[in-house]
Amino acid sequence: MFESFYLFLGQLIVSLIIIIAILIAVVLVLGSILLKKNILIFPKVIIFLIDLLYSPIKKVLKLFKKDESIVDIIGIKARNKVNMEKFSKIPANETLIFLPHCLRHRDCEAFLQETGLICTECGKCSIGVIHNKGVKLKYEIYIVPGSSFVKKIAQEKKFKAVIGVACHSDLNQIMMLLSDFCPQGALLKTTGCFETKVDMKSLLKIMNSKKEQK
Numbered sequence: 001m002f003e004s005f006y007l008f009l010g011q012l013i014v015s016l017i018i019i020i021a022i023l024i025a026v027v028l029v030l031g032s033i034l035l036k037k038n039i040l041i042f043p044k045v046i047i048f049l050i051d052l053l054y055s056p057i058k059k060v061l062k063l064f065k066k067d068e069s070i071v072d073i074i075g076i077k078a079r080n081k082v083n084m085e086k087f088s089k090i091p092a093n094e095t096l097i098f099l100p101h102c103l104r105h106r107d108c109e110a111f112l113q114e115t116g117l118i119c120t121e122c123g124k125c126s127i128g129v130i131h132n133k134g135v136k137l138k139y140e141i142y143i144v145p146g147s148s149f150v151k152k153i154a155q156e157k158k159f160k161a162v163i164g165v166a167c168h169s170d171l172n173q174i175m176m177l178l179s180d181f182c183p184q185g186a187l188l189k190t191t192g193c194f195e196t197k198v199d200m201k202s203l204l205k206i207m208n209s210k211k212e213q214k
């Protein structure tokens with residue numbers, strides 16, 4: 001009786017491991033087609049599997065000494081492509097932009113308040129440029145020190161779409177968290193506590209996608 005139960009349990013665990021391995025392989029194959037050829041196949045499957053198997057995929061990549069951020073890059077690119085059409089139809093004044101405060105200049109004198117940093121557009125860093133353009137386009141912009149601010153602001157504000165700027169894993173996770181708000185993301189090109197750089201071309205392309213609806 002016990003023997004057959006343990007045999008069944010063992011078979012079940014092995015079957016589960018095989019299924020998970022196949023699903024991870026599916027994500028990585030479809031993801032590499034997306035990254036190398038810019039062709040998005042079964043986007044909802046990719047996004048669903050990344051959300052479901054995020055940690056196991058990272059562990060497999062680590063095991064094979066591959067760059068773990070690949071899973072985040074695939075997730076961000078897939079979400080950007082899937083959401084773009086709906087995102088572009090939502091007016092800028094119903095869209096929030098979250099910028100990380102590591103973009104600021106080391107001599108930034110802006111104050112941190114409950115909704116993040118209050119940029120005075122002093123001209124020392126790219127936040128000022130993005131803030132200036134974003135305000136003109138009627139976006140609501142928040143310069144935040146971390147994901148806890150993003151969660152708090154997202155709970156308090158009424159909005160329909162969101163743009164995030166962050167490093168690989170933070171951006172992918174913010175886009176997962178706010179997946180109901182057709183998120184768009186632009187990656188940081190460098191990381192650190194101050195004076196990081198954002199992929200400005202991608203960010204401006206996303207911001208300008210609503211231009212006609214101002």
Ligand code: SF4
Binds near residue numbers: 107127
């Ligand atoms: S532009 Fe804004 S965020 Fe950048 S250093 Fe000046 S006040 Fe700080």
